[in-house]
Each structure stands twice: as C-alpha cells, then as structure tokens.
Amino acid sequence: MPARYLTTNPCEDACGTVETDRRVEDAPVYRCPGCDSEWIELGERTPPASRPTTAPRPAAERTADAPRRPAGPSGD
Numbered sequence: 001m002p003a004r005y006l007t008t009n010p011c012e013d014a015c016g017t018v019e020t021d022r023r024v025e026d027a028p029v030y031r032c033p034g035c036d037s038e039w040i041e042l043g044e045r046t047p048p049a050s051r052p053t054t055a056p057r058p059a060a061e062r063t064a065d066a067p068r069r070p071a072g073p074s075g076d
C-alpha cells in the first residue's frame with residue numbers, strides 16, 4: 001500500500017510500526033519506533049468523493065454577447 005511520509009529518516013527495515021494518536025487527512029499516522037519516521041497510508045484516507053462537491057456555481061458564465069443582426073438598410 002502506498003504511503004506518504006511525513007517525517008523521513010533512514011529506515012533499514014529493522015524498525016517496526018506503531019500507531020500514533022494523530023491523524024492526517026483522516027488517516028492514522030504511523031510511526032517507526034526505530035528511526036522516528038512518520039507516515040500515513042494513502043489507502044486509509046477518507047476518499048474525497050465523500051465530500052459534497054455540488055457547490056452552487058456562480059451564474060457568471062452567461063454569454064454577454066447577444067447574436068447580432070446584420071446591419072441592413074434601415075429605410076430608403
């Protein structure tokens with residue numbers, strides 16, 4: 001599982017994993033007791049799809065240009 005490191009220290013795989021009380025992006029922060037690296041598992045974040053994304057758009061996207069008529073002869 002991909003992880004994002006918050007604190008990166010030389011880790012030689014001899015370290016372990018402890019779960020901290022902290023959370024980043026709603027994912028639990030893990031810490032390595034050997035080298036004090038800290039990271040989160042990207043798969044444990046809250047997916048952004050759970051947030052409401054239906055924000056009302058400002059109605060400023062109207063086309064201000066009205067279709068112009070060709071200027072014809074306006075009389076004799």
Ligand SMILES: [Zn+2]
Nearest residue numbers: 011015032035
């Ligand atoms: Zn380590």
